[in-house]
Structure formats: structure tokens, C-alpha cells
Amino acid sequence: xxxxxxxxxxxxxxxxxxxxxxxxxxxxxxxxxxxxxxxxxxxxxxxxxxxxxxxxxxxxxxxxxxxxxxxxxxxxxxxxxxxxxxxxxxxxxxxxxxxxxxxxxxxxxxxxxxxxxxxxxxxxxxxxxxxxxxxxxxxxxxxxxxxxxxxxxxxxxxxxxxxxxxxxxxxxxxxxxxxxxxxxxxxxxxxxxxxxxxxxxxxxxxxxxxxxxxxxxxxxxxxxxxxxxxxxxxxxxxxxxxxxxxxxxxxxxxxxxxx
Amino acid sequence: xxxxxxxxxxxxxxxxxxxxxxxxxxxxxxxxxxxxxxxxxxxxxxxxxxxxxxxxxxxxxxxxxxxxxxxxxxxxxxxxxxxxxxxxxxxxxxxxxxxxxxxxxxxxxxxxxxxxxxxxxxxxxxxxxxxxxxxxxxxxxxxxxxxxxxxxxxxxxxxxxxxxxxxxxxxxxxxxxxxxxxxxxxxxxxxxxxxxxxxxxxxxxxxxxxxxxxxxxxxxxxxxxxxxxxxxxxxxxxxxxxxxxxxxxxxxxxxxxxxxxxxxxxxxxxxxxxxxxxxxxxxxxxxxxxxxxxxxxxxxxxxxxxx
Numbered sequence: 162x163x164x165x166x167x168x169x170x171x172x173x174x175x176x177x178x179x180x181x182x183x184x185x186x187x188x189x190x191x192x193x194x195x196x197x198x199x200x201x202x203x204x205x206x207x208x209x210x211x212x213x214x215x216x217x218x219x220x221x222x223x224x225x226x227x228x229x230x231x232x233x234x235x236x237x238x239x240x241x242x243x244x245x246x247x248x249x250x251x252x253x254x255x256x257x258x259x260x261x262x263x264x265x266x267x268x269x270x271x272x273x274x275x276x277x278x279x280x281x282x283x284x285x286x287x288x289x290x291x292x293x294x295x296x297x298x299x300x301x302x303x304x305x306x307x308x309x310x311x312x313x314x315x316x317x318x319x320x321x322x323x324x325x326x327x328x329x330x331x332x333x334x335x336x337x338x339x340x341x342x343x344x345x346x347x348x349x350x351x352x353x354x355x356x357x358x359x360x361x362x363x364x365x366x367x368x369x370x371x372x373x374x375x376x377x378x379x380x381x382x383x384x385x386x387x388x389x390x391x392x393x394x395x396x397x398x399x400x401x402x403x404x405x406x407x408x409x410x411x412x413x414x415x416x417x418x419x420x
Numbered sequence: 421x422x423x424x425x426x427x428x429x430x431x432x433x434x435x436x437x438x439x440x441x442x443x444x445x446x447x448x449x450x451x452x453x454x455x456x457x458x459x460x461x462x463x464x465x466x467x468x469x470x471x472x473x474x475x476x477x478x479x480x481x482x483x484x485x486x487x488x489x490x491x492x493x494x495x496x497x498x499x500x501x502x503x504x505x506x507x508x509x510x511x512x513x514x515x516x517x518x519x520x521x522x523x524x525x526x527x528x529x530x531x532x533x534x535x536x537x538x539x540x541x542x543x544x545x546x547x548x549x550x551x552x553x554x555x556x557x558x559x560x561x562x563x564x565x566x567x568x569x570x571x572x573x574x575x576x577x578x579x580x581x582x583x584x585x586x587x588x589x590x591x592x593x594x595x596x597x598x599x600x601x602x603x604x605x606x607x608x609x610x611x612x613x614x615x616x617x618x619x620x621x622x623x624x625x626x627x628x629x630x631x632x633x634x635x636x637x638x639x640x641x642x643x644x645x646x647x648x649x650x651x652x653x654x655x656x657x658x659x660x661x662x663x664x665x666x667x668x669x670x671x672x673x674x675x676x677x678x679x680x681x682x683x684x685x686x687x688x689x690x691x692x693x694x695x696x697x698x699x700x701x702x703x704x705x706x707x708x709x710x711x712x713x714x715x716x717x718x719x720x721x722x723x724x725x726x727x
Binding site for chain 2: 163164167170171174175178179266267268269270271272273274275276277278412413416417
């Protein structure tokens, strides 16, 4: 465990000194908090806007809410799903740079010459990317909820604190972060350019974006049951991906093939 | 300390290291010489368990490569061809990270010891990216020594360094030599190998020759004595031509160069013979071949035999 902590500490020390990585990590979360909080005060109670909302969704969500509250809840629920994209996107930059960065600076050979196991090395690198992603997601979600508290009614706030959303952010979020990081580490071990690793790993966000589109268009109704199913599926995938990432991390190929 | 038997490594059918067999004793400084692409780094990587041999075996301090890899890594220090430090981090952070990975008990004490020893203490909190090449190399040496390994692998320790930095690194290796560590050093720098190494191997995919620098000189050239004369040396060649113990004779201006099996035994007779033939000898000395001459001779012989 000491070696895992050492790797995490080293990774963070490097990440926090890399302005480009830091900017990439911070930009999306800040945007995600700022956008809804700017939008909320600008929302009106135009009946035409209400007509544009998916009927099935409105029926489920808006019981006992006024028109404006319903509109606010609908918009904010879309943004809440976007908070599930954060743990996918934020760690990709850190994780993608993780192995490729070591290759380009030629620091991987002395690192692999230490008595660290592949499991310890990759656990350290994965956690170094997952922990900030989860922390940033939770922190920005807290800021988001604080803004909601001030800018909407108690009913809307309570609706956004429903167990389904908490489950999505507090459980599915970290699982998605691990999913994204495992793929980024696998890609990073096989390419020589951090940007390629980042782009390929970024594709992991596509299913979440589809979920977002499905929910906003009314094709998919996100429910507590569905979130639980997503959590279970991602957890199983995570176990498989972490195992695969460790099995396919071939020290020898990485050392001898990079140029 | 290090035992290597028929160690072989192939890459896609190309043999990089071919049946290498060697024994290196504890405390020995062993020079591993060879041209670029000879397989020196591959050998070091196999011995430090970074890559696996295709066949053959090697053991370090009784630990088998491929079976006891973690134990070997705990006991060897590796200076890679490029320093490979984390440039954004300070020297302190770099070394404390590695000390923890090498399971050092007194992390801060060991880091301080080597930063002071290598004269980097005052710059310990500066980002390594701001260091000169020589400073980075010293830091990489410190990293290789943090866990006090009994065996040290140095892959081209002075490559790319300016003469001052090279000398600094060489002096430090010389100090390590006195500390009783076993050092396996790959180098292109023949003068460096000559000065630092107890034995030298010339390697080009397979082991060409291995011996002490002085034995290598003797094997190839015998021992050469130079007679400095007050006149041209050419006329004296005939006077010594019939001596059976002279392996090779040559006259260069006022110098007579004679290769002898045993100069201590034959010099007195030769001096008498030369004086009798009218030579005015100013002084007598032993010619010392540089390792570069030996190396080039071996490589040339190898090329001729391959051709």
C-alpha cells in the first residue's frame, strides 16, 4: 500500500505542476456549474416552453410542481446527468498522460527497475486519476446543489436530492471514473502520444452522452432501478477492465517498443 | 555475485545477445564494451529483470532472473542510458519517491546523504528540468544508490556529458569502487573503462573477449619496450633481428620499439647488444597501449574473421 501511496503522491505532484492538464481537469467542471446557475434566473414560465418538454417525462417528474418549477427541474435534471460525464472526462487527461508521459520522459525504465509490482503501479496510477475526478465531481455537484438551493424552490431542490440522483453521482460516478481510467491506462500503455491516448479514451463518454440525449428527448426515463442496473453493469465491467489492464501491461513490450 | 550462463535474447528472430556466459565476482568493476547496437543495454535489461531472456540463465547474489525478480530489483541499482527523472518535480521529490519505492527505511536521511554527497543539496527544491545534463546524471546516480544496492548497473554513465561533468561522474564511480560494490558498467569510453575497470569484456552480440586491461594488452601486443636513442633507430634493427624472444620490432625515427615476452629478463641482454652495436641509449621505457587500440584491434579482427 505504501508504494501505491507513493505513486499517487508522485502523480499528483506532476499533474498539479502541469498547467495544461490542470486546465483541462478544471475547465469542464467549472463550466458545468456555471452554465445552469446562469440559466436558472433567465428561465421564464412561457407555456410554449412547457409544450416542448417530453410528455412522459413531465408526467413523471412534475407531479405537484408549478410550471416554472417543472421546467427548472427538467433542465437541472439534464445537467445532473452531465455530472455523470465529469468522472468519465476529468480523469482521462490524467490517466492518458500517465504511461505515455513516462515513456516520453524516459522515466518508465528506472521506475520499472524498482521492486514495484504491476498491480501496485497501476493501482497507484488509476487511483491518482480516479480520486481527483470523483472529488471534483462531488465538489462541483455540491456547488451546483447550493446554487439550486438559492435559485429555485425547496420542492425543486428536494426533487434533485432524490435517491436516484444521489446514487448516480455518489455511486455510478466513481464507477464510471474507474471505467474510463482503466481504458485510458490500457490505451496509454500502447501508444506513444498522450493526445492519441486522450482522444481514444475520451470515446468512453459516448454512452453517457447517449443517455443524456435519450433522457432529454424523452426516449429514456432515468429511474432509480435503471441507475442501479447501470451501477451493476459498470461495476462488473470495471472488474473486468482493471484485470485486463493489469494483464495486458507488458513491461517488456512497453520498454522495448517505444521510440 | 553475478553468474551468467548462455544468456540469449532474440527480438523477432534477430539475436541481440547470443549465449553470453560470464562470472563477475563481488566487489569487481566490470566493463562491458561494444559498439552501438551490440546488445549491451539488452544484457543490462535482462540482468535487472526488465526483460526476460529467450534462453539461458543468470543469477545475481544467488537470486535467479525470471524467478526472483523482485528480490533482484531490491538488490540492484540501475543507472539508465538517459537519466529519466521527473523534470517538473524537485530533486527532493524525485529521490524521496524512489527511496519509498525501493523500501528504504530512513527515506529522508538517505536522500539527504546522496544529495550532499553529489553536491546537489543546495538545489534540492528546484525542478529537475532546470538542472544541467551533468546535474541530472548525478541525480540519476543518487537514485541508483539510495537503497545501497550491492550491485550497480551503469549504462553509459558519461554519455553526452561535457568533459567536466564526465570527470565528476568518473570520480564518483571511482569512489564507489572503493566502497566494495560490484559494478557492471556499459561504456563507449575506453579510457574510462581502462581507468575504472578490473576486467573488461568486448561484446558484439556475443562475448568476444574478457580479461583485465593489462592482460588484454599483453595478449594482443605482448609487452612493448621503447629504446629512445640519440640517433636514427633504423640501423639497429639488424642487430636484434636474430633474438628469438623478440616478437615484433619497429624503428620510428630515434625510437626502437620491441615487443617482448618478458622485458625484465631480456632487457639487460638487449641493452648490452644495442650498446655493442653502437647505440647511444638515452632512456628505456615500456609502451602502454591504450584500450582504444586494443578495442579497435579486436573489432577489426572480428570483422576480418566474419568477412
